[in-house]
Amino acid sequence: MSKKYRVGIIGTGRMGGLIDDEISANSFMSPYGHYSAYSSIDQTEVVAIANRGEERLQKFSDRFGIKNTYLDYKEMIKKEELDIVSVTTPSHARALPIIFAAENGVKGIYAEKGLCSSLSEADDIYRAIKTNNVAFNWGAMRRHHDGYLKLKKAISEGEIGTPTYVMVFALTDLIKHHPHTLDTVATLIGDPRPLWVEGSFLSKEELISKMGHDESRLSSIGPRAYPEYDSNNKKFLPPPGEEIADPMVGFYRVGYENGIEAVFVPVPNMFDFEVYGSAGRVYSWDNGETMHIRKAKWDNSVDIENIKIFSKGDGPTVSTIHEILKEIEFGEKTTGNIDVTMQTVEIQFALAQSHLNGGARVEIPLKDRSIFVPGG
Secondary structure (H helix, E strand, O other): OOEEEEEEEEOOOOOOOOHHHHOOOOOOOOOOHHHHHHOOOEEEEEEEEOOHHHHHHHHHHHOOOOEEEEEEEEHHHHHHHOOOEEEOOOOOHHHHHHHHHHHOOOEEEEEEEEEOHHHHHHHHHHHHHHHHHOEEEEOOOOHOHHHHHHHHHHHHOOOOOOOEEEEEEOEEEEOOOOOHHHHHHHHHHOOEEEEEEEEOOOHHHHHHOOOOOHHHHHHOOHHHOEEEEEOOOOOEEOOOOOOOOOEEEEEEEEEOOOOOOOEEEEEOOEEEEEEEEOOEEEEOOOOOEEEEEEEEEOOEEEEEEEEOOOOOOHHHHHHHHHHHHHHHHHHOOHHHHHHHHHHHHHHHHHHHHHHOOOOOOOOOOOOOOEEEEEOO
């Protein structure tokens, strides 16, 4: 009989498990939340959960029937002899649990994105993971999506020639959601090292303009989407009474070591990717609903291949966990390992520095590791 890995979840909100109430059970994403994903895998069992707020902890306990609860994640890790820990807290509260778990005997960590609130925190996470030889994966789910993997394969096998540009169309925030766009680009073009970034955040007025001059549409995000900046302490400031300050990002560009440049255009209600090569392009439109490979032919005609998505395999959350198990058991690195994750994190905070520099180009890695952005 194979080993049963003991799992603890820190953070009992949407990604901890409650998000499964929002999606169809037949969706490719299902099971989406961490609790349900672990429960679907024979090798893993969630034995304890932790959350700093008692009300949400109780709601989660009632929803999934797990009674072994903690208000202190450190106590849970020390008492429960956990093999794997999921950290699904907001990113501003993610670094310390990851580091504590890595330094206290946990073999594998599944962290949601974004990773943390500063490059200084990211460096501490990196050292803890590496020093303690902990298997690590994070929740940038399109690495495990059949359609994007087929586009990646087409690019790597030269079906569109030499890739030169990636276009991304999405209007979203820096810390919580742009890891999805950045990691998807990295996945498609083979995880090259980023060299530079230039761009800026959107002011309230710019954001209203992008959203069709309908200020009421800002009500769900509010001032945390265009926070003030404390230059003395190098911190983006949450609105009064809140913990999150996660700027909405405007137009920006990233340059990679293989000569590819990614261009991010802030278009609302879109999540589209297009990779342009010397002999064609691949594209994913409408958040993966439409995917094609378009190849130029010698007679100036085009060959368009529709990508069929195999939706009966493991969803992204389950796949992420399986990769952690493979690293624990066989030493096979996860595709979202800490080295790959750090490349996205470096871009995020270099982009913050570029914004502060008036949109000027900033080289990666960023020398100043102290800029603080408390994302969601």
